[in-house]
Amino acid sequence: xxAQALNNWQAVQEEVVRRIHGGVWNQGDLIPNEADLAKEFxxxxxxxxxALQSLADSGLLDRRRKAGTRVAMFPVRKxxxxxxxxxxxxxxxxxxYGYTQISRRRVALPSPVALKMALxxxxxxxxxxxxxxxxxxxxxxxxxxxxPDAVPAVDSVxxxxxxxxxxxxxxxxxxxxxIAFSAMSADKPVAALLECKxxxxxxxxxxxxxxxxxxxxxxxLIFSPGYRMSTTLSFPA
Amino acid sequence: xxAQALNNWQAVQEEVVRRIHGGVWNQGDLIPNEADLAKEFxxxxxxxxxALQSLADSGLLDRRRKAGTRVAMFPVRKxxxxxxxxxxxxxxxxxxYGYTQISRRRVALPSPVALKMALxxxxxxxxxxxxxxxxxxxxxxxxxxxxPDAVPAVDSVxxxxxxxxxxxxxxxxxxxxxIAFSAMSADKPVAALLECKxxxxxxxxxxxxxxxxxxxxxxxLIFSPGYRMSTTLSFPA
DNA sequence: TTTTTTTATATGTCTGCACATATTAATGAG
DNA sequence: CTCATTAATATGTGCAGACATATAAAAAAA
Numbered sequence: 028x029x030a031q032a033l034n035n036w037q038a039v040q041e042e043v044v045r046r047i048h049g050g051v052w053n054q055g056d057l058i059p060n061e062a063d064l065a066k067e068f069x070x071x072x073x074x075x076x077x078a079l080q081s082l083a084d085s086g087l088l089d090r091r092r093k094a095g096t097r098v099a100m101f102p103v104r105k106x107x108x109x110x111x112x113x114x115x116x117x118x119x120x121x122x123x124y125g126y127t128q129i130s131r132r133r134v135a136l137p138s139p140v141a142l143k144m145a146l147x148x149x150x151x152x153x154x155x156x157x158x159x160x161x162x163x164x165x166x167x168x169x170x171x172x173x174x175p176d177a178v179p180a181v182d183s184v185x186x187x188x189x190x191x192x193x194x195x196x197x198x199x200x201x202x203x204x205x206i207a208f209s210a211m212s213a214d215k216p217v218a219a220l221l222e223c224k225x226x227x228x229x230x231x232x233x234x235x236x237x238x239x240x241x242x243x244x245x246x247x248l249i250f251s252p253g254y255r256m257s258t259t260l261s262f263p264a
Numbered sequence: 265x266x267a268q269a270l271n272n273w274q275a276v277q278e279e280v281v282r283r284i285h286g287g288v289w290n291q292g293d294l295i296p297n298e299a300d301l302a303k304e305f306x307x308x309x310x311x312x313x314x315a316l317q318s319l320a321d322s323g324l325l326d327r328r329r330k331a332g333t334r335v336a337m338f339p340v341r342k343x344x345x346x347x348x349x350x351x352x353x354x355x356x357x358x359x360x361y362g363y364t365q366i367s368r369r370r371v372a373l374p375s376p377v378a379l380k381m382a383l384x385x386x387x388x389x390x391x392x393x394x395x396x397x398x399x400x401x402x403x404x405x406x407x408x409x410x411x412p413d414a415v416p417a418v419d420s421v422x423x424x425x426x427x428x429x430x431x432x433x434x435x436x437x438x439x440x441x442x443i444a445f446s447a448m449s450a451d452k453p454v455a456a457l458l459e460c461k462x463x464x465x466x467x468x469x470x471x472x473x474x475x476x477x478x479x480x481x482x483x484x485l486i487f488s489p490g491y492r493m494s495t496t497l498s499f500p501a
Numbered sequence: 502t503t504t505t506t507t508t509a510t511a512t513g514t515c516t517g518c519a520c521a522t523a524t525t526a527a528t529g530a531g
Numbered sequence: 532c533t534c535a536t537t538a539a540t541a542t543g544t545g546c547a548g549a550c551a552t553a554t555a556a557a558a559a560a561a
Contacts, residue, residue: 207494210447212465257444
């Protein structure tokens with residue numbers, strides 16, 4: 028039987044992956060150009076383009092104009108993490124969400140945070156410390172710094188009613204930033220807030236966001252022991 | 265002056281983002297359909313489609329056939345992490361890479377790992393314990409389980425010369441899987457391997473990979489204190 | 502009323518063509 | 532032989548038009 032035309036981009040993608048799996052094209056190999064593949068598969072070049080572009084996005088192929096498309100030497104695995112609203116994350120797990128503001132102060136920005144926010148050390152910022160709970164048990168500590176120059180409205184917000192996490196997402200929703208994942212050991216004050224033993228290993232997320240180049244906020248989330256953040260490493264079929 | 269035609273998809277994307285930023289379209293709002301936007305922007309519908317599809321991918325828009333396109337209620341932030349080869353990660357940081365195999369045994373799969381690999385508890389697998397070093401200092405512990413049914417060749421590989429991390433990536437390169445990030449507290453044996461204090465908070469990555477539905481391998485990476493995994497949270501312009 | 506069927510509509514994607522752009526390879530000047 | 536210039540080429544992206552597909556809403560049947 029003759030080959031059936033691969034006339035949709037997912038089928039083309041699958042065939043390309045099959046050839047790589049099967050060793051027809053090996054790591055580092057140059058594969059035929061789009062026009063030739065289109066002719067072979069019996070579809071338009073745009074269809075091949077879509078398939079290959081998507082494979083390049085997922086790290087399986089390297090493409091460069093004129094140089095052509097080759098199978099990546101080290102296929103970089105990419106994991107996409109969805110960073111949810113804390114209240115939503117807890118609700119989705121079937122727990123009852125709760126929230127407490129621990130403290131709210133105006134402070135001079137300490138050096139390490141100043142660095143992350145790219146603001147002069149000592150800039151006056153709003154500092155908030157809060158705890159989010161799931162079924163009344165501490166879930167995560169939110170330690171937040173907000174640049175009031177970027178968000179003047181914060182001064183009139185009552186963060187004992189709504190968490191900075193949620194208020195900022197609603198009111199300063201579209202921003203870019205950095206995020207880092209790490210671990211720390213629970214010291215006394217943290218252990219007290221999370222109601223765990225000192226010395227427990229805790230999962231930490233540090234995030235800084237900005238609008239254009241203006242720093243908006245920086246936050247450290249310290250999760251209760253046992254927290255896991257998981258996702259899938261999916262490769263195109 | 266009249267509006268200049270937005271005749272490339274990035275410009276269209278920027279304009280859409282601008283309108284959301286600017287409050288022209290609010291969270292939850294239905295935006296005009298592709299045909300109308302194309303007419304307004306002076307470009308083809310395909311161009312609008314490309315722009316909107318990409319914004320939907322990044323979580324800013326929700327799209328459904330017939331229902332149309334609306335601004336996401338809670339813009340889900342997505343962070344894409346690139347999971348590099350350990351040797352490459354250490355090299356890229358300017359350190360000298362080193363590697364030691366601590367132990368290699370055939371064992372019956374313990375329950376928690378069996379669960380992650382979706383194999384019967386007690387299945388005979390290859391268990392490896394190794395340490396990767398940067399400038400001779402422990403960088404990460406690799407504790408690995410390999411299903412020999414999926415990768416028969418492992419029996420003849422000398423993992424004192426090449427790490428399972430690297431050998432598997434080269435020899436079983438394209439697979440899907442799960443990945444999870446968490447934290448643990450260094451117990452005695454771990455602290456000894458990483459040359460750190462017991463009780464230190466350590467960053468942990470658990471990963472299981474499979475080909476189709478067949479479990480290939482599961483690994484736990486336990487990083488030295490201070491390790492951070494970072495990336496950017498980027499929103500389209 | 503409630504359930505099923507039909508219809509209208511917005512997105513999804515393919516085709517064939519054209520031109521833009523990056524970058525390698527060939528060519529020519531010094 | 533070396534460096535600058537030019538040509539060739541693979542990918543990147545645009546356009547108009549067509550049909551596919553999911554699905555919300557309207558119409559018809561129970």
